[in-house]
Amino acid sequence: MRRWLVLVLLIATPVFAVQPDEILDDPALEARAREISQGLRCLVCRNENIDESNAELARDLRILVRERLVAGDNDTEVLDFVVSRYGEYILLTPRADGANLILWLAGPVLLIGAGTIAGLFLRRRRGGEAEQALTVEENQRLVQLLDE
């Protein structure tokens, strides 16, 4: 047990997501920092944003983002700065440019396409409707049957 305790002290010092000492005094600036952090990927983690990650690198990035904000960068400038350093991979929201347009437009385009096909299908199914309606003779026969 003693050995375990030593181990704990050695190993178990994970940094936890946003630390109290990282938080900026200006709430508006801090809110922007949180917003930006949630859109940045922790590069050494599997699939976490830096706001939630416990990794050391994520902490460094969080601090970096806050430094840029304090220095007066707007959100876009912060993102551009981070991307210039770490590459596009860090953005959790892929940029809507070049080939990524396929990704962004897939939903609306498919919806229009599928909607059109479904609309044509519905019209065609309706086309058969007249055949199902009763003819005049059938109607008379029906009235007759009901009377009997």
Added chain:
Amino acid sequence: MIIELGHFTLILALLVAIVQMVFPMVGAHKGWRSWMAMGEPAATVQFLLLGFSFAALMSAFVTSDFSVKLVADNSHTLKPMLYKVTGVWGNHEGSMLLWCLILAFFGALAAWFGGNLPETLRARVLSVQAAVGVAFITFLIFTSNPFVRLAFPPMNGQDLNPLLQDPGLAFHPPFLYIGYVGLSMSFAFAVAALIEGRVDAAWGRWVRPWTLLAWLNLTVGIALGSWWAYYELGWGGFWFWDPVENASFMPWLIATALLHSAIVVEKREALKSWTILLAILAFGFSLIGAFIVRSGVLTSVHAFANDPERGVYLLAITAIFMGGALTLYAARAGQLQSKGVFGVVSRESALVANNVLLAVATFVVFLGTIWPLVAEMVWDRKLSVGAPFFDAAFTPFMIALAVILPIGSVLPWKRAAVGRVMRPLWLAMLVAFAVAALAWTVQAEKSLIAPMGAFLAAWLLLGAANDLWTRAGRGNIASKLRRMVQLPRADWGRIVSHGGLGITIFGIAAMTAWAIEDIRVANIGDRFEVGRYEVSLDDVRRIDGPNYISTIADVTVLRGGRVEAKLTPEKRFYPVAGMPTTEAAIDNGVFRDLYVVIGDPQDGGGWAVRTYVKPFANWIWAGAIFMAIGGALSLSDRRFRVAAGARKLPSGVPAE
């Protein structure tokens, strides 16, 4: 010895599965009844053999037999018994064996309860199901054999990943697998029907219970996984749009579409080829999911095994089954004649709209999930697609779905007059707007998320109530109530599930928009305010668990001077696995969760403490449970139990 027996029965199961794949199919083709009849005993025997195999592996885990490599890698003598048992499927090999067992179980169910199916259809279903079994048992034996022994057994094991030592996660995989694998039945029915070249109302009725069973287990499995992420992974997130989560979500979405389109096949004999396609795709997404989780091509928080060889094999399985089924579909789908005609405004077209929205939403999730792979291979761009993209691209489809749902569910079949249907619904919409306005006024920040969620939730719940009210027919309250009780269970199932969707939507919106967070350094004895609560850190202690050591805090939460909750968040360290975990302390409530996490000791003294107030958090999972209950109600409907009658009396479709 028992391990070798288990290994042996696994190989025997493969041989039996091959027999079950070949003989009934040939028999059905040639009209040889004795060959067709081989499917049923083979399905039973295959299930029993795999059951023995699974029991053998479980006994190795329970007795901590570290001469078995899998046990040595994933278990430990100090681990609580519950996790020794669930540890069987807490790893790649064991979970694959469970997958095969469930696959065989579904095959056996079809053999036992398929007595009312036409002989050739049943033979072909069993054969297709066995073909899937052959593929997976081969995969298990040749790439991921769970029964491999170690020449030099270690003294103790390496322990299960501590994150997985949790009741929520212990039972999450079996539910998910029943879901994934259950969709293989829908697939088998679709392929068998394509081979037969015949899809009718009876087929729709046969395929629906299997899809329902898979769907409701998938619902429970996903909800359990999300609940686990909420209380275990850290900060109370419940959905991360992780590739592995998406892998379970895509089959769920398609299965949801399939459930709805199969109704149209059953009641109106329309949308046949579309329904067949959905049945194929639903299982296709299960296979793709297995590939994503187990190949490691997409980085994810819960990837099992990053083994390219396994990935290639799984990709081959996916390609063969999807390629084969879709080729068959291309060749045969034209022969499927749809009968029913219906107007542009009708229940049928509402269900078509449901299918369009769900199918496109699924494709968007799919594209987002694989996009990093595509972008890197084709354009050499290394990029990420994360939660913000999915939130933006997926949510509109669900909003549209929720808006049309209450109208569609009460539209009559064939041809409907919107005006008449909408008369009671205008009131519902008005009330829903009032609820949204209320949500807008009570919140501090000016975000549209919560009011929108409140509107949709009220609209769906009132819509469900309206559905029930309409279904109960005319007359006074007493006769309405009497008729409500006598409504078919499928009607109740629909109403409960649709209401559940509303509850989940509200939970998600409220938690996204209204959660309060507080992060600070607190010394023992400190008191601080979070929202309308007062939080006091009373003590921080160190305690020893069975296979971990823990830093535990005593926290009291007060409201207006009265004690609201006493919480003990923990930070655990599992020495064998060398991993820390956070055990958040949560006070669950109907209207809010209080969520406290204890962090590290700080250099200047004190502890990092995080406190969250998560409003309506439990509504998310409660809604999912309602959806699953609705599925179960529908599954217990009389017409599925007496489905035999459907074939003899094709005209006996109950009027609805």
